[in-house]
Every structure is written in C-alpha cells, then in structure tokens.
Amino acid sequence: MAPYPKPAPERLPRWARLLARFMVVPWGWAGPEEGFKGRVRIYLFRCGRCGRYSLDYLRGYSGYLLCYHCLEERRRAEEAAAKPA
Numbered sequence: 001m002a003p004y005p006k007p008a009p010e011r012l013p014r015w016a017r018l019l020a021r022f023m024v025v026p027w028g029w030a031g032p033e034e035g036f037k038g039r040v041r042i043y044l045f046r047c048g049r050c051g052r053y054s055l056d057y058l059r060g061y062s063g064y065l066l067c068y069h070c071l072e073e074r075r076r077a078e079e080a081a082a083k084p085a
C-alpha cells in the first residue's frame with residue numbers, strides 16, 4: 001500500500017492547526033525508506049471537503065494533494081458497495 005496520503009498526527013501542535021487552515025504547510029521529508037526515488041517534501045494541510053488534517057506530497061504537474069480521510073471514506077464506501085447483499 002502506498003505510504004501517502006497519511007492522517008496527520010493526532011496531537012498536532014496548535015500552531016500547525018492554525019497555519020494549516022490558511023496554507024499548505026511544509027512538514028518534513030520522505031525518502032527511499034518510504035518507496036520514493038529521492039527526497040520528497042511532505043506537506044500538512046486541512047482538507048476543504050472534510051475539514052480534517054492530512055499529510056501528502058505534491059502530485060502531478062499541478063501539484064495537488066490527496067486527503068487521507070476522504071480517500072478512506074471512499075474506499076470503505078466502495079468496499080460496502082462491492083459486498084453481496
């Protein structure tokens with residue numbers, strides 16, 4: 001399974017929550033230990049859809065981020081839909 005997006009740490013510092021309401025916050029780095037070819041910037045952000053916090057790297061040419069919580073929700077919905085009644 002892909003290591004990102006990840007849920008943000010439970011105990012996010014208050015400054016990080018505040019900042020992530022207004023911007024995408026550089027959070028750390030990921031590297032080969034997580035399956036990347038080189039070093040990749042990891043960002044903290046607040047999802048505009050569900051309002052929860054996630055960590056992800058910038059994807060594609062436009063540099064979009066995926067929300068862990070929304071992906072999980074969709075995965076569970078698809079799983080439920082695939083189950084025979």
Ligand SMILES: [Zn+2]
Pocket residue numbers: 047048049050051052067068069070071
């Ligand atoms: Zn979300």
